[in-house]
Amino acid sequence: MAVLPVKFTKTKRDKLAQILWILNWISVITGAILFSLGLFLKVEINKRKELMAERDIQYVPNMLIAVGFIACAINFLGGKICYDCVDTSKFLRWKLIMLPYIVCTFFFTSCILVGALMCYSMRGELEESLDLGLAAALKFYKDTDTPGRCFLKRTVDMLQIEFQCCGNNGYKDWSQIQWISNRYLDMSHKEVVDRLRSNVEGKYLQDGVPFSCCNVNSPRPCIQSQISNNSAHYNYDHVTEQLNLWPRGCRHALLDHYTHIMQSIGLTVLVIWVFELSVLTGVRYLQTALENVLRQGDPDSESDGWLLENSFMETARTNLNIIKNLGKCNQVDTANNGDPNINVPCTSKATYGPDNVPPKQQPVTS
Structure with a gap:
């Protein structure tokens, strides 16, 4: 039907x-x-x-x-x-x-x-690609003198400004990496040297973020260093200052x-x-x-x-029967070893009978 x-x-x-x-x-x-x-x-x-x-x-x-x-x-x-x-x-x-x-x-x-x-x-x-890629970009943010990485600082800054985001998952990601190059650190300053020596990997970590993390809607000048230190700034509480930095991570924004x-x-x-x-x-x-x-x-x-x-x-x-018959034809061709002179019909055993024996020819009567 x-x-x-x-x-x-x-x-x-x-x-x-x-x-x-x-x-x-x-x-x-x-x-x-x-x-x-x-x-x-x-x-x-x-x-x-x-x-x-x-x-x-x-x-x-x-x-x-x-x-x-x-x-x-x-x-x-x-x-x-x-x-x-x-x-x-x-x-x-x-x-x-x-x-x-x-x-x-x-x-x-x-x-x-x-x-x-x-x-x-x-x-x-x-999401996985962005997570790994942004983590690497933040890690090489400071390498402005390294060929192949010198553009990453500008790329990350423009990303944070355009999408109003900060870090990979949030602004705290910047405190876990060294994002300031050693060429801009005063090695004659005792505080800088002590901070480098106090880190196992010899990195200069600080409680701060780049300027591109600053929220332009903040009513006060952006606080981008000593973010967690309330006593370092007048009338400041890092827990309640929601408008100081962009709260969303760039991975979520992208x-x-x-x-x-x-x-x-x-x-x-x-x-x-x-x-x-x-x-x-x-x-x-x-x-x-x-x-x-x-x-x-x-x-x-x-x-x-x-x-x-x-x-x-x-x-x-x-359609399944057609596919099966095509498979049987391929088996017959394989059995013939590809000899075109051997003509073996592509039929199943049920063509002649249960024993695959052709029926006897009846005598022709006039």
């Missing part, structure tokens, strides 16, 4: 072909949108790649770019097919191509759904930024997937309806269209 059968007249078939021609051209535009979204996400990630650890997070934008490019090509071909299908006689040139085209388009449409789901599942890997982008892209890709699936469904109905017209021989007659000619279980069983 056919799945979701629909009866089409010639007028309905022509209208369906015309509508699908227009929708396929719209799908070319949606493919360009997919390509643009993937390119935009790739650029956004590369803009701050120095703040991310080397993790394979480029697969999402790369997949969107590839899917968008393929969508333009497939839907361009689909538009040409639907335009020719308005005339039943022109359908004959596409008859053998229609089914492979629909199967390939179905798997391609599934890739769009996978791309949308990947946008939502990327958060965990992105993660929220990228999450918002990926959720917006994921929602857009889902809408495109639903649209592509509806176009594919229409093309399937058009194909089956026109094939039934060719069987009937009358181009003006009514015809039935369906998604599947048999039920889902019967279709799956038929």
Whole structure:
């Protein structure tokens, strides 16, 4: 029994072909949108790649770019097919191509759904990449004279100013690393020397943060040194001074930024997937309806269209049998050692009988 059968007249078939021609051209535009979204996400990630650890997070934008490019090509071909299908006689040139085209388009449409789901599942890997990358960037913040790292100070400062954040997880991260280069430390000062000697790793740690952590909304001048020492500043309590420094860590700020982008892209890709699936469904109905017209021989007659000619279980069983027969053919070819002169039929033992013995020929009587 056919799945979701629909009866089409010639007028309905022509209208369906015309509508699908227009929708396929719209799908070319949606493919360009997919390509643009993937390119935009790739650029956004590369803009701050120095703040991310080397993790394979480029697969999402790369997949969107590839899917968008393929969508333009497939839907361009689909538009040409639907335009020719308005005339039943022109359908004959596409008859053998229609089914492979629909199967390939179905798997391609599934890739769009996978791309949308990947946008939502990327958060965990992105968070790990940001955590490790920002920790390394803060560690090399002081290396302004080291080739390959001299840009990190400016990058981190601009990041903290733009996203109104401080440190990796918070401002306390700066007190656990040496972020001032030794060339700017007065080694003749006893306090500096004592602080370097008191640290096991010989680092100059202090209770302070860079200027870029200062909250511009603070009513008082920014306190960026001796943050935890209340007696070092007049009328100051580091617990209640909420507006002195940016309270949020840069990892959370960047993660929220990228999450918002990926959720917006994921929602857009889902809408495109639903649209592509509806176009594919229409093309399937058009194909089956026109094939039934060719069987009937009358181009003006009514015809039935369906998604599947048999039920889902019967279709799956038929395809499984085809795959099994293909496997048996391969086994026969292997047994022949690739000799083309040996002609062994690709049949199962049940072809002749339970003992695989051909039936005796009956004598011919006049």
